[in-house]
Amino acid sequence: MSKISVLPSEVADQIAAGEVVERPFSVVKELLENALDAGAQSIDISIEDGGKALIRISDDGSGMASDDAVIALQRHGTSKIRTASDLTHVSTFGFRGEALPAIASVSRLELHTSTEDGSGSILRVEGGRSQDASELPRRKGTTITVSNLFYNVPARQKFLKGAKSEWRAIMESLTGVALTRCDVRISVSNDGKSVLSLPTATDFRSRLAAIWGGKYAEKLLEVNDGLGSIGVVGLIERPSDAGTTTRRVFLSVNSRPIRDFGLVRAVESAYRSTIPAGVRPSMFLNIIVPSDELDVNVHPAKAEVRFTDRWRTERAVESIIRSSLGNLDSSASMGARFSTNFFQRPVDNQLGGPNEFDYLKSQVAGNTPLFANTDSFRSGAARAVDSADILSSGSGEQHTYSTSEFNGSSFSGSSSVSEAYSYSDLVVPELRQLNRTYIAVQQPEGLVLIDQHSAHERILYEKFMRELESGNVPTQRLLIPITLHLGPAEAEAFESNREIFEKLGFEISEFGGNTLMVSTVPMPHKRFDAEQCLRDTLESLSGNRHSGTASRHEKLAATVACKAAIKGGDHLSVDEMKALYVALRDTDLPAHDVHGRSTVVQISWDEIDRRFGRS
Numbered sequence: 001m002s003k004i005s006v007l008p009s010e011v012a013d014q015i016a017a018g019e020v021v022e023r024p025f026s027v028v029k030e031l032l033e034n035a036l037d038a039g040a041q042s043i044d045i046s047i048e049d050g051g052k053a054l055i056r057i058s059d060d061g062s063g064m065a066s067d068d069a070v071i072a073l074q075r076h077g078t079s080k081i082r083t084a085s086d087l088t089h090v091s092t093f094g095f096r097g098e099a100l101p102a103i104a105s106v107s108r109l110e111l112h113t114s115t116e117d118g119s120g121s122i123l124r125v126e127g128g129r130s131q132d133a134s135e136l137p138r139r140k141g142t143t144i145t146v147s148n149l150f151y152n153v154p155a156r157q158k159f160l161k162g163a164k165s166e167w168r169a170i171m172e173s174l175t176g177v178a179l180t181r182c183d184v185r186i187s188v189s190n191d192g193k194s195v196l197s198l199p200t201a202t203d204f205r206s207r208l209a210a211i212w213g214g215k216y217a218e219k220l221l222e223v224n225d226g227l228g229s230i231g232v233v234g235l236i237e238r239p240s241d242a243g244t245t246t247r248r249v250f251l252s253v254n255s256r257p258i259r260d261f262g263l264v265r266a267v268e269s270a271y272r273s274t275i276p277a278g279v280r281p282s283m284f285l286n287i288i289v290p291s292d293e294l295d296v297n298v299h300p301a302k303a304e305v306r307f308t309d310r311w312r313t314e315r316a317v318e319s320i321i322r323s324s325l326g327n328l329d330s331s332a333s334m335g336a337r338f339s340t341n342f343f344q345r346p347v348d349n350q351l352g353g354p355n356e357f358d359y360l361k362s363q364v365a366g367n368t369p370l371f372a373n374t375d376s377f378r379s380g381a382a383r384a385v386d387s388a389d390i391l392s393s394g395s396g397e398q399h400t401y402s403t404s405e406f407n408g409s410s411f412s413g414s415s416s417v418s419e420a421y422s423y424s425d426l427v428v429p430e431l432r433q434l435n436r437t438y439i440a441v442q443q444p445e446g447l448v449l450i451d452q453h454s455a456h457e458r459i460l461y462e463k464f465m466r467e468l469e470s471g472n473v474p475t476q477r478l479l480i481p482i483t484l485h486l487g488p489a490e491a492e493a494f495e496s497n498r499e500i501f502e503k504l505g506f507e508i509s510e511f512g513g514n515t516l517m518v519s520t521v522p523m524p525h526k527r528f529d530a531e532q533c534l535r536d537t538l539e540s541l542s543g544n545r546h547s548g549t550a551s552r553h554e555k556l557a558a559t560v561a562c563k564a565a566i567k568g569g570d571h572l573s574v575d576e577m578k579a580l581y582v583a584l585r586d587t588d589l590p591a592h593d594v595h596g597r598s599t600v601v602q603i604s605w606d607e608i609d610r611r612f613g614r615s
Contacts (some may be wrong), residue, residue: 021102024051024149024166030099031144032177034057041200042185044176049191050151050166052157058143064113066121066133069222073100073111073125100144104128106156107149113142118580127152172437173198176257179250179284182207208284209600216245223285223324229293230316234285237324239592240332242277250284253294259303263287266314270321273461274589275552275594287317322588328448331591331600335446335607367416431577437568439577446604452577453568454593455584460561461594464504464522464588473505473521482518482531482579483511486538490514493541497556504556506534522563533563558594 021027037045037138038061048054049152058346063443068116094228102107105128114120124131144558150157160166167190174196178186188196201207209217220235233251251263275281295306305314324330329337341451432440439450467473486494494501505522521530537559566572572580584590584599591600609615 006292021106021149023160023169024055026389027051027055027103027107027146027149028057028170029173029177030103031055031057031146032174034099034144035061035142036177036181036184038062040184042140043187043216045186045188047167047170047188050161050163051170052160052163053147054165055146055149056143058141058206060139060141061257063115063141063453065115066135069111069113069121069123070133072106073109073123073130086353087216100190101128101148106153107151108137108147110145110147111142112136112138112144113136114140117141152221164252176250176252178211179204180252180255180257180286182252189194204233204284208235212248220282220284221324221330223321225320226288226322227316227320228312229290230313230320231288232317233288234283236267236283236285236321236324237281238330238332239274239596240283240598242271242275242281247280248282248284252286252290254288255286256305257303258305260305262310262314263317266318267321267531270318270325272322273558273594273595274325274592279596285317287313289313325592326588326590328591328600330601330603333603333604334604335610337602337604354384428578428581431574433572439572439581441581445577446602446606446608449600449603450581450584451568451593451597451599452570452572452580453565453579454597454599455590456565457558457561457593458587458590458599459580459583460523460564461557464557465554465559467522468500468503468557471503473503473522475507476546477507477520478518478530482521482534484516484518484531484534486516488512488514489542490535492544493538497541500556504560522560529563533560536563554594561594 011302024047026080028045032043032045035057037057037123040049040059042060044056044058046054046056063519081520081596082158084157100109100111104125107126108127111123112120117139118137119135121133122136142251150160174188174224178184178198182201184199186196186198187194196211198207198210201210205217205222206221208220219238221238221243222234223236224233225231249264251258251260253260263285264283268280271281279334289307293308295308335424429441433452434449437452439452441450460604464473494508494516498508505520506518507520509517509519518530518534537556540555540559544557593599606615
């Protein structure tokens with residue numbers, strides 16, 4: 001007798017269902033996506049007992065004719081693809097034709113559908129077996145009712161969680177799909193009670209506000225940019241807000257909700273040196289890529305995708321997010337946030353090729369929600385600072401002024417102190433030092449305050465990082481070498497990081513035991529304490545708390561920048577403030593210092609008036 005046999009179709013269907021239908025939330029996701037693919041503009045969802053007893057989804061989409069409805073309940077019955085080549089241009093949520101038959105094989109399912117108002121078809125399936133079909137009037141669209149999930153697979157049923165846990169998973173899955181289609185009305189009830197009503201929204205922020213509240217949504221920073229053939233749109237948390245509320249992560253690719261830890265890491269990497277270690281930001285992003293650079297057929301539940309060039313995609317996402325963090329709108333604020341671009345810099349299109357958003361729009365046109373409105377993408381190469389947005393009223397002599405005072409070793413300036421100064425595309429407004437710590441910049445909408453120490457720290461940090469990469473670090477030999485007596489842990493930290501210290505511009509030799517002789521230091525400066533800087537750096541590296549090479553580079557650069565920067569309480573001349581202002585503008589992340597604190601804070605006139613009782 002043969003040991004190998006072909007499984008009965010009902011057993012094969014139940015095995016296949018295990019890949020597609022993990023829990024009730026999987027059913028909700030699949031049916032909701034089918035409704036959206038059918039062109040639904042209004043969707044009603046009813047849940048009972050966490051989806052174990054009942055899941056009903058009703059839509060006003062295109063519906064199905066009776067013969068199509070029958071085929072839709074068969075495995076691999078689909079209208080989305082015809083040949084294998086179609087898989088490279090899939091723009092719909094569903095395409096395999098597995099969801100409905102898989103769900104029907106482990107539940108009692110009823111399908112009621114019609115292509116127009118009037119007569120409709122009802123099909124009933126129990127455990128994968130068709131029970132009956134009949135006609136019943138209904139409006140155009142489809143209603144699918146799934147009851148007694150896993151009733152015929154007790155081994156699966158016993159692994160379901162409690163109703164509350166299953167409900168939370170349903171809401172998380174439902175929210176992910178709802179965020180991709182702001183133009184669709186969605187209502188949800190749980191055990192007979194209305195729990196969520198999402199009206200159509202004009203933009204993604206409005207949809208997010210309907211889910212988690214307007215105050216939460218308004219605090220997020222908009223991302224809407226592209227690099228090469230890759231675009232990113234959505235909302236991210238400002239560094240000053242990261243870690244203050246519950247972290248939420250939503251990612252989609254070409255409006256398809258996915259899980260992708262690589263893309264999450266790319267976004268988090270963009271926050272480098274803007275938030276404290278261990279803090280992770282919230283993100284709600286849609287990544288747009290050409291469909292022929294994407295394989296969506298790699299996961300049974302369509303929860304993952306594969307990129308033809310993952311490294312390029314992740315680096316583009318990181319660059320776009322970092323650019324979004326590099327303008328004043330990402331800074332902390334008091335009162336209503338106001339828009340100004342005087343710290344904004346264009347993305348350097350280093351990843352190759354022109355921006356291709358017209359091509360992208362044609363690729364994702366079949367499933368492009370308001371969230372992914374590629375019409376509003378800005379070309380990274382074309383963006384530029386508009387000096388008209390940053391000018392103060394008044395005019396004066398135009399004078400070129402070097403920023404080396406805050407990028408190099410001196411703080412001298414020779415320009416007149418009363419006029420507005422032109423720095424190529426920038427005219428510096430009037431600046432005032434407050435409490436020998438902050439630089440105030442008046443704007444039409446309010447005040448911008450710059451922390452002089454944090455600003456200089458950011459300037460020097462990025463300068464050191466560039467020099468570490470290029471190997472060109474200005475140094476000066478000391479007339480009297482510095483002698484450092486180290487403990488065992490500090491000596492070990494130095495030995496482990498000797499090469500990095502040398503790249504940073506330190507010339508250090510051993511002087512017996514744990515004693516070091518420092519004869520050359522980077523960027524000598526009258527406010528730079530080289531000895532203290534070295535001690536603090538070695539102490540921070542003791543115990544090998546920064547295991548990655550890149551993080552050690554950053555830690556060294558950040559420590560040296562902190563010790564070399566001007567301090568709060570230092571008096572600055574007008575020329576020095578102007579040089580600091582321009583040098584800060586030329587950094588990648590001017591609104592944030594290297595420790596995760598704010599360099600720039602906006603205070604609106606409305607907030608000031610409110611504090612004085614004027615509004």
